[in-house]
Amino acid sequence: MSFDALKTRLPVRPSIPPPAGTVETSVTVILAPGANGPDVLFIRRAEREGDPWSGHIGLPGGRREPGDASLLETALRETREEIGVDLPRAALLGSLDDLNPSLPTKPALLIRPFVFGLESKPAAQASAEVVESYWVPLSSLAPCEGTRRFRSRASASRFPASASPACRRASSSGA
Numbered sequence: 001m002s003f004d005a006l007k008t009r010l011p012v013r014p015s016i017p018p019p020a021g022t023v024e025t026s027v028t029v030i031l032a033p034g035a036n037g038p039d040v041l042f043i044r045r046a047e048r049e050g051d052p053w054s055g056h057i058g059l060p061g062g063r064r065e066p067g068d069a070s071l072l073e074t075a076l077r078e079t080r081e082e083i084g085v086d087l088p089r090a091a092l093l094g095s096l097d098d099l100n101p102s103l104p105t106k107p108a109l110l111i112r113p114f115v116f117g118l119e120s121k122p123a124a125q126a127s128a129e130v131v132e133s134y135w136v137p138l139s140s141l142a143p144c145e146g147t148r149r150f151r152s153r154a155s156a157s158r159f160p161a162s163a164s165p166a167c168r169r170a171s172s173s174g175a
């Protein structure tokens with residue numbers, strides 16, 4: 001699927017004030033051409049005492065600051081601060097559904113993912129917040145079958161993996 005086709009399927013959602021006490025955050029899902037379709041950029045956060053996301057693999061992004069006019073502005077600012085990449089607004093394809101993870105020891109979170117499609121892979125720089133970055137084929141993130149092990153600091157569990165549309169098509173065609 002081309003970035004133009006993806007853009008027609010991804011709306012940019014209006015900002016709706018979250019419930020009181022909710023911490024607003026946003027992340028960028030940065031796509032660029034890879035060998036077998038789009039690749040997505042992941043980062044590994046620096047390990048810092050007291051940081052709940054210390055050492056985690058994730059997406060560039062972070063907490064909305066009072067000077068941010070919108071969650072899109074937050075995503076752009078955080079991406080620039082964390083990996084030194086200025087994302088062009090013209091590359092915005094849209095946003096995914098808001099996420100509201102529930103963490104018993106943390107305040108309520110709202111995470112808005114913004115998707116960007118770039119013609120080439122930018123050179124992401126390490127920073128005080130990010131120690132490395134990785135380009136991962138998007139197709140590798142949704143295995144066709146089986147379970148995946150997810151680890152947290154509290155436990156390790158196995159969950160069924162959801163199949164991507166490409167896997168469902170392959171299984172229905174007998175491939």
